[in-house]
Amino acid sequence: MSKAMEPNSKSRKESILIKYATFSRLLVLFLTLMWRSFLQPYDTSAALNPPCLHHRDEVVAEDSPPPLLLANSSVSRTLENSVVWDSVYFLRITECGGYEYEQTYAFLPLLPFFISLLSRTVFAPLVPLIGLRAVMVLSGYVVTNVAFVFAAIYLFRVSVIILKDTEASFRASVIFCFNPASIFYSSIYSESLYALFSIGGVYHLLSGTSNVAVLWFALSGCARSNGILNAGYICFQTMHRAYEAFSLKRRLCLSVQVFVTGFIRCVCICLPFVAFQAYGYYNICHGHKLDELRPWCKGKVPLLYNFIQSHYWGVGFLRYFQFKQLPNFLLASPILSLALCSIVSYVKTRPELFLSLGFQATEKEKRSSARLYSLKDVLEPDVIITSSNEGNRDIRQRKLSRKKDVTVTDTAAESNSSSGYFSADVFPFVVHLGLMAATAFFIMHVQVATRFLSASPPLYWFASHLIASPKHNSKWGYLIWSYCAAYILLGSLLFSNFYPFT
Numbered sequence: 001m002s003k004a005m006e007p008n009s010k011s012r013k014e015s016i017l018i019k020y021a022t023f024s025r026l027l028v029l030f031l032t033l034m035w036r037s038f039l040q041p042y043d044t045s046a047a048l049n050p051p052c053l054h055h056r057d058e059v060v061a062e063d064s065p066p067p068l069l070l071a072n073s074s075v076s077r078t079l080e081n082s083v084v085w086d087s088v089y090f091l092r093i094t095e096c097g098g099y100e101y102e103q104t105y106a107f108l109p110l111l112p113f114f115i116s117l118l119s120r121t122v123f124a125p126l127v128p129l130i131g132l133r134a135v136m137v138l139s140g141y142v143v144t145n146v147a148f149v150f151a152a153i154y155l156f157r158v159s160v161i162i163l164k165d166t167e168a169s170f171r172a173s174v175i176f177c178f179n180p181a182s183i184f185y186s187s188i189y190s191e192s193l194y195a196l197f198s199i200g201g202v203y204h205l206l207s208g209t210s211n212v213a214v215l216w217f218a219l220s221g222c223a224r225s226n227g228i229l230n231a232g233y234i235c236f237q238t239m240h241r242a243y244e245a246f247s248l249k250r251r252l253c254l255s256v257q258v259f260v261t262g263f264i265r266c267v268c269i270c271l272p273f274v275a276f277q278a279y280g281y282y283n284i285c286h287g288h289k290l291d292e293l294r295p296w297c298k299g300k301v302p303l304l305y306n307f308i309q310s311h312y313w314g315v316g317f318l319r320y321f322q323f324k325q326l327p328n329f330l331l332a333s334p335i336l337s338l339a340l341c342s343i344v345s346y347v348k349t350r351p352e353l354f355l356s357l358g359f360q361a362t363e364k365e366k367r368s369s370a371r372l373y374s375l376k377d378v379l380e381p382d383v384i385i386t387s388s389n390e391g392n393r394d395i396r397q398r399k400l401s402r403k404k405d406v407t408v409t410d411t412a413a414e415s416n417s418s419s420g421y422f423s424a425d426v427f428p429f430v431v432h433l434g435l436m437a438a439t440a441f442f443i444m445h446v447q448v449a450t451r452f453l454s455a456s457p458p459l460y461w462f463a464s465h466l467i468a469s470p471k472h473n474s475k476w477g478y479l480i481w482s483y484c485a486a487y488i489l490l491g492s493l494l495f496s497n498f499y500p501f502t
Helices: 002-038 056-063 069-072 074-081 086-098 102-106 109-117 125-130 132-163 167-176 192-204 209-225 225-248 252-284 304-313 322-350 351-356 377-384 388-413 425-442 446-452 459-468 473-496
Strands: none
Touching: 002 132, 002 167, 002 209, 002 473, 069 125, 074 125, 074 132, 086 102, 086 109, 086 132, 102 304, 109 132, 109 209, 125 132, 132 192, 132 388, 132 425, 132 459, 167 459, 192 209, 192 225, 209 225, 209 252, 225 252, 225 304, 225 425, 252 304, 322 351, 322 425, 322 446, 322 459, 425 446, 425 459, 459 473
């Protein structure tokens, strides 16, 4: 009876989650408009919009509506004045149809592509009324907020597979809906698209559609540079599957096949980001004399992105460790503390997994429905390739095998060591979070950690675990929700008025 009702329970939770995600976006947008109307922005230069360097006449002739309509449009002014911080760069790239300056190559092309697509199709009829730039701003808000809702849905689905607990998964997803970096998920920033394609890619990987997962991971790398770290999930899965094929099943050819397939998938994930670097090299370095080349063009491996981050934003190892940056370290301390506690708690509970890179997972955990350790979905096609006389017997074996897998999964779900935050399936996510947190703390502008780590599922799984813990659950729940509420209020106040915030 309970098993039959479980799918209905998940669907009901998902429907409620959509309402939470939608409400959270409307709340953040409302707060942004409210603070914007009460306070004078610190920097008003974002409203300046000089003509694009290329095709200036064509853009004016084709896309600009009559000036009288624009002058009387309060909607147009409201939309255009809401563009702050990095949103200015994304909108400029969209409006001009390309990258005009070297530093703009720090902003990857996926968000500008979606903004351009919507503004020239779905919202094109609005151009004569409010102008092309305002339509692009509107398109940007639609893209990021809709992407966030879908990201929340995928987080819930991933959580159900990993945690094997619908209530804990729902709780984690609701926390994500009101996460401390919420302002960036409702602004023209790439966080929403990155979260959607990263978490969505994980869902497809866990569901057994690895090729689809590779596509989604590759798209996440087109949204943010750290999207290429999602290749780590493929590496982890490949490592364990190749080991099982070679050491346990004694099948060398299968092991090589698994390894080569995993390598190709990782290359495909990294390929769009590498192609974008090559695009930048061609535009900036190609065809210039040696004495006219930018310094990074002369490198053995000319990486445009690394140079931009270092030269224009001062990003580098320990370069942010200055006394004057202490307020920014304090601003990032809550998210970094939560990340550190989640990692330390997992390592202390499952040290054997940490020391063995997951190879000490139990047999029950390796046969989990998450498909991170087992070869079962790789071996299933091999069962089909049999003689006609053994066909029926093989089909029966596959059905029995699936029944066993379901039984094992149900048994694992009842075991504390095989389900919840401390299950073996969480291990690769904890490693991924550790790499991201270390990068944010030692290399990046540390205040960016709040939004940089905000798409990491383990943060919400651990927060959900703390809130549901029998000991001190009310205290942790109060602290976590207070942190989220404070940063939503503070972020919408500061960010929308062009004051520094993460």
